[in-house]
Amino acid sequence: MFEYATLRVIWWALLGTLFIGFAIMDGFDFGVAGLLKVLGRNNEERSVLIESIEPTWEGNQTWFVLAGGATFAAWPMLYAVSFSGMYLAIFLVLLAFILRPVGFNFRGKVHNARWVSLWDWVLVASGVVVVLISGVAFGNLFLGLPFRFDDDLRMTWQGGLFDLLHPFALLAGLVSLSMLLAHGACWAALKADEVVAARAVKMARWLTLVYAVLYVAAGIWLGYRIPGYAISGAAVTDGVSNPLFKQVALGGTWFASYLQYPLFWIAPALAFVSAIGVQLLVGRRSVAGFIASSLMVGSTIASAGFALFPFLLPSSLDPRSSLTVWDASSSRGTLSLMVFATALFLPIIIIYTSWVYRVMRGRVTLAQIRAAHSGY
Amino acid sequence: MIIDTDVVTLSRLQFAMTALYHFLFVPLTLGLVWMLSVMEAVYVMTGREVWKRMVQFWGVLFGINFAMGVATGVTMEFQFGMNWAYYSHYVGDIFGAPLAIEGMMAFFLEATLVGVFFVGWDRISRVKHLLVTCFLALATSLSAVWILIANAWMQHPVGAAFNPQTMRMEVTSFSDVVFNPVAQAKFVHTVSGGYVLGSMFVLSISAWYLLRGRNVDLAKRSITVAASFGLAAALSVVVLGDTSGYTVSQNQKMKLAAIEAMWHTEPAPAPFTLFGLPDVRERTTHMAVKIPWAMGLIGTHSTDETMPGIAELVDTAKGRIGEGVKAYDAMLLLRQDKTNVQAQATLAAHDQDMGYALLLKRYVDDPRKATPADIQKAADSTIPNVPVLFWAFRIMVACGIYFILLFAFAFWKASKRQLTTHRWFLKVALWSLPLPWIAIEAGWIVAEYGRQPWAIEGVLPTALGVSSVSSGQVLTSIGGFVLFYTALAIVDVWLMLKFTRKGPDGLGIWPYNPTVAHASH
Numbered sequence: 001m002f003e004y005a006t007l008r009v010i011w012w013a014l015l016g017t018l019f020i021g022f023a024i025m026d027g028f029d030f031g032v033a034g035l036l037k038v039l040g041r042n043n044e045e046r047s048v049l050i051e052s053i054e055p056t057w058e059g060n061q062t063w064f065v066l067a068g069g070a071t072f073a074a075w076p077m078l079y080a081v082s083f084s085g086m087y088l089a090i091f092l093v094l095l096a097f098i099l100r101p102v103g104f105n106f107r108g109k110v111h112n113a114r115w116v117s118l119w120d121w122v123l124v125a126s127g128v129v130v131v132l133i134s135g136v137a138f139g140n141l142f143l144g145l146p147f148r149f150d151d152d153l154r155m156t157w158q159g160g161l162f163d164l165l166h167p168f169a170l171l172a173g174l175v176s177l178s179m180l181l182a183h184g185a186c187w188a189a190l191k192a193d194e195v196v197a198a199r200a201v202k203m204a205r206w207l208t209l210v211y212a213v214l215y216v217a218a219g220i221w222l223g224y225r226i227p228g229y230a231i232s233g234a235a236v237t238d239g240v241s242n243p244l245f246k247q248v249a250l251g252g253t254w255f256a257s258y259l260q261y262p263l264f265w266i267a268p269a270l271a272f273v274s275a276i277g278v279q280l281l282v283g284r285r286s287v288a289g290f291i292a293s294s295l296m297v298g299s300t301i302a303s304a305g306f307a308l309f310p311f312l313l314p315s316s317l318d319p320r321s322s323l324t325v326w327d328a329s330s331s332r333g334t335l336s337l338m339v340f341a342t343a344l345f346l347p348i349i350i351i352y353t354s355w356v357y358r359v360m361r362g363r364v365t366l367a368q369i370r371a372a373h374s375g376y
Numbered sequence: 377m378i379i380d381t382d383v384v385t386l387s388r389l390q391f392a393m394t395a396l397y398h399f400l401f402v403p404l405t406l407g408l409v410w411m412l413s414v415m416e417a418v419y420v421m422t423g424r425e426v427w428k429r430m431v432q433f434w435g436v437l438f439g440i441n442f443a444m445g446v447a448t449g450v451t452m453e454f455q456f457g458m459n460w461a462y463y464s465h466y467v468g469d470i471f472g473a474p475l476a477i478e479g480m481m482a483f484f485l486e487a488t489l490v491g492v493f494f495v496g497w498d499r500i501s502r503v504k505h506l507l508v509t510c511f512l513a514l515a516t517s518l519s520a521v522w523i524l525i526a527n528a529w530m531q532h533p534v535g536a537a538f539n540p541q542t543m544r545m546e547v548t549s550f551s552d553v554v555f556n557p558v559a560q561a562k563f564v565h566t567v568s569g570g571y572v573l574g575s576m577f578v579l580s581i582s583a584w585y586l587l588r589g590r591n592v593d594l595a596k597r598s599i600t601v602a603a604s605f606g607l608a609a610a611l612s613v614v615v616l617g618d619t620s621g622y623t624v625s626q627n628q629k630m631k632l633a634a635i636e637a638m639w640h641t642e643p644a645p646a647p648f649t650l651f652g653l654p655d656v657r658e659r660t661t662h663m664a665v666k667i668p669w670a671m672g673l674i675g676t677h678s679t680d681e682t683m684p685g686i687a688e689l690v691d692t693a694k695g696r697i698g699e700g701v702k703a704y705d706a707m708l709l710l711r712q713d714k715t716n717v718q719a720q721a722t723l724a725a726h727d728q729d730m731g732y733a734l735l736l737k738r739y740v741d742d743p744r745k746a747t748p749a750d751i752q753k754a755a756d757s758t759i760p761n762v763p764v765l766f767w768a769f770r771i772m773v774a775c776g777i778y779f780i781l782l783f784a785f786a787f788w789k790a791s792k793r794q795l796t797t798h799r800w801f802l803k804v805a806l807w808s809l810p811l812p813w814i815a816i817e818a819g820w821i822v823a824e825y826g827r828q829p830w831a832i833e834g835v836l837p838t839a840l841g842v843s844s845v846s847s848g849q850v851l852t853s854i855g856g857f858v859l860f861y862t863a864l865a866i867v868d869v870w871l872m873l874k875f876t877r878k879g880p881d882g883l884g885i886w887p888y889n890p891t892v893a894h895a896s897h
């Protein structure tokens with residue numbers, strides 16, 4: 001059995017892995033959906049795009065369900081505070097998740113232009129909403145969120161939906177949007193009919209460029225303008241999970257953990273290299289291009305998670321209430337059980353997911369779409 | 377802090393609405409997918425094309441329903457955090473794990489394979505496709521296992537203890553949580569209910585085709601599958617429903633007394649009230665028609681064990697509130713000084729009653745300052761809504777018995793190949809379609825509304841579990857759910873009717889007609 005502190009670090013890494021898994025896997029679905037009206041100029045082209053993600057989007061979305069469930073199990077306070085605090089923002093994300101399954105399933109069920117167009121817009125909106133809100137929420141972590149705990153560890157929150165719209169958070173939202181739209185374009189370049197793919201290649205290059213500029217801008221803003229949080233004194237890494245048992249100092253920099261653990265620099269460096277990789281590879285070697293955009297997505301999120309470490313959810317209202325890796329986890333027993341469960345099931349998930357992608361390999365062509373519709 | 381009762385009421389309303397709505401789709405998925413597996417297995421074994429076409433036709437309806445199930449399922453996962461934040465904090469250490477394992481073990485498999493089920497027919501071999509369907513079926517039932525383990529822990533919280541340092545319940549034994557006897561009873565009862573519903577769905581729609589003389593060969597075969605599967609499931613849902621009743625009697629005596637409207641302890645073996653009008657104010661049941669002995673036998677599986685009535689259980693609750701206040705006091709002392717040995721001993725002695733002290737928080741800020749009147753109110757609050765439980769239970773049981781008769785008759789006629797000879801039976805089968813839904817929703821009400829006032833039986837009162845959100849926020853989300861869920865319900869029913877009316881013949885699925893393309897997935 002692992003030490004409590006080790007388990008917490010493992011679960012911090014797993015939390016990151018699951019959210020990165022979600023961002024990479026479901027991210028291209030969101031990206032393709034978000035670009036549906038841009039890349040697909042007519043109904044047949046849009047059908048190509050939808051069919052390129054239709055057989056697998058559902059499994060991809062499960063990464064989110066799993067990340068959410070694992071957060072509940074391993075970081076119950078993080079789950080409770082973030083979901084209830086950002087109530088209306090989370091509700092919007094939830095609506096998007098509700099509309100996507102029916103959108104994919106119902107779209108092709110009736111052959112009527114207005115019906116199809118309605119569900120197309122539903123898919124576009126749900127893709128953009130999730131990506132934008134996730135980014136804005138992540139940006140807010142660096143600003144601190146307005147919550148505090150009382151002695152019963154009941155959380156109160158002061159603020160509403162619009163308090164989340166700080167310019168830095170909006171910038172983070174745009175980083176997320178440009179990154180995942182670029183990722184979606186890389187998928188379309190790989191899977192869609194050549195006509196659509198050619199458009200996607202151009203789009204991917206532009207969006208990656210926009211992403212890179214915004215990412216650097218966000219990094220500079222974070223380094224120079226946004227005060228970091230730090231645990232005062234030596235952090236107790238194996239204590240009980242009660243955030244109120246620590247003191248927090250404000251005013252440092254969010255780059256402190258990068259200074260402390262220089263290995264963390266791999267993440268932003270990789271994000272940058274992958275962005276260049278996308279520029280060079282997309283359209284030439286589409287599989288490699290998609291892998292590059294996946295790395296770009298993963299390393300971007302990792303770079304933000306590293307900056308926050310050991311914080312998970314800083315509090316602007318009462319810094320002492322901030323949730324950290326060391327005081328917001330489940331008990332040691334639950335963490336170890338969940339490590340074993342994850343070690344057992346995650347590889348199995350990856351195996352059958354790979355099998356499904358292999359079964360579904362190959363481009364979705366306009367000819368296929370026309371053949372499927374010719375009977376009507 | 378004072379709990380906002382409006383937020384509690386609205387959050388409960390929203391949870392009940394969204395859970396009942398989600399539960400319209402899940403049981404159909406659970407049941408239908410096994411029938412698809414059976415049909416496809418027959419296809420693979422016999423090579424007869426009609427069986428493949430049956431899978432594809434029922435698969436279209438399955439797909440529409442599956443999408444609704446997934447869409448409304450995400451709500452359930454979000455909602456604990458959004459509306460029940462203190463609940464999530466207080467029991468997340470135990471409750472979160474089965475949900476996460478469900479995601480990893482079952483839902484992931486289900487969601488990944490469902491795409492292959494629909495578009496994989498020409499991409500993989502027959503046997504592989506059959507395996508996909510079977511794994512899909514297995515995954516849906518495994519999903520139910522873990523969800524019901526989590527739910528059973530709310531009914532019967534085993535394998536956990538209160539930790540005053542973290543102000544929450546923490547796991548002490550995972551095997552106790554997983555092998556909770558309530559979970560096993562609930563699992564079998566719930567999935568059997570889903571199988572009955574799936575069977576009724578196939579039976580009713582097929583009966584409609586037979587009444588119209590359409591798709592006769594496909595409908596007859598479908599009824600044969602539905603009748604055998606449905607009969608087995610209906611028997612299991614009633615027999616194992618009894619086991620479920622027995623396990624309830626062991627740990628949720630109040631719920632059982634409320635279902636029975638048993639206001640006072642009756643001499644063993646207690647009678648079963650077949651009909652009556654429970655009167656909450658007078659605490660009596662008017663016009664009761666009783667079957668002697670029946671309840672005692674169901675509830676205790678014996679003739680000499682008494683079952684406590686509501687009044688006696690309220691007295692017990694009063695006693696436990698007193699003990700709970702001692703635990704609460706010790707918890708506060710430990711918060712000041714965690715090394716206080718005396719407080720540790722007091723807490724250890726009374727922590728199983730701590731939840732009862734928390735019941736007082738609805739009436740007084742500090743449970744230690746509760747007056748006898750507060751304690752009486754808190755004890756009375758442990759009585760769930762008796763008339764609702766009384767009737768919901770009777771509706772569920774009556775439906776269950778009816779299902780056995782209906783499926784037995786269908787099975788008999790199907791095995792004698794006389795399905796088309798009794799038009800009255802086909803009409804009965806068609807109009808029975810809504811009944812399993814009614815039974816299942818009634819079952820949810822008995823299980824979950826009957827658990828009130830507890831979120832976790834004896835541990836955490838529902839009112840304390842809410843988030844610190846405003847009633848305006850919850851009203852907004854309720855408004856959103858009403859709007860979107862109503863719209864989706866309309867579209868769902870419309871699509872179901874449209875594809876049922878078109879039928880395998882109209883969709884070009886069977887008889888196979890290459891000039892009419894069949895439905896896209």
